[in-house]
Amino acid sequence: MNIVVDHISYHVEVYGTGPPLMLLHGFTGDSSTWAPFIPILAKDRQIIVMDIIGHGKTASPAEKQHYHIEHAAYVMKKVLESLKINSVDLIGYSMGGRLALSFAIIYPDMVSNLILESASPGFKTEEERKERRIQDKQLGDYILTSGLLKFVNRWENIPLFATQSRLSSAVKEQIRSQRLSNNAIGLANSLEQMGTGSQVSWWDRLETLKCRTLLITGDLDKKFCQLAAEMQEKGNCMEWINVKDAGHAIHVEKPKIFGTIVSEFLSNSS
Helix, strand or coil: CEEEECCEEEEEEEECCCCEEEEECCCCCCHHHHHHHHHHHCCCCEEEEECCCCCCCCCCCCCHHHHCHHHHHHHHHHHHHHCCCCCEEEEEECHHHHHHHHHHHHCHHHEEEEEEECCCCCCCCHHHHHHHHHHHHHHHHHHHHHCHHHHHHHHCCCHHHHHHHHCCHHHHHHHHHHHHCCCHHHHHHHHHHHCCCCCCCCHHHHHHCCCEEEEEEECCCHHHHHHHHHHHHHCCCEEEEEECCCCCCHHHHCHHHHHHHHHHHHHCCC
């Protein structure tokens, strides 16, 4: 289905019945990346997946203000309200994890349980944010000038995804095909407006989180393991699971383990 918020059409899919669980994909992804988990999770839950602005079947407007992460959190609120959902469990991966965390901080009464896969609260200093904004602007310009194919060729070979070289050819081709289905303007605007350079830092707000929170990282993703360790120290209700022999995208590299972790965490929620 499509849900319109502020004249922008957002693609949303809903499966199953029961306590609502919303899943948010990462940069260059879309809601289809969660497809393997839907049959399992929808057995006793209502599953909501949506394409974040600039991705998948959701619109990719040229106006950049629609991409701010706080606005994206507001859109999530309106989408849930249109589905008559007052409170939700959230899973977010990478960029989607930053959005999920932002939503939980801005709308604390709307989140029951929070699962963050390879996510961060943003940069701690303005100097770091400024440097990343420059990098993201350059990469966004590269997408627009060189085209989606050259960008995807470059993106899938960055060190963050090195461990995905071990995936089967079929899985790698599926990921590549999905990335290529995105919109160049949408990805460029997402980088510039929703990236860690533009996002407000949530480090000082982690201790205010009221919902039970699980951090999931892969032990080969050293940067995000360090971030998770620091986040756990700051937060009051955070658990952390570090998956062996996995990189940044645990749900892709170790889907069975990821699914078990999620199911057990949610089933143990009070």
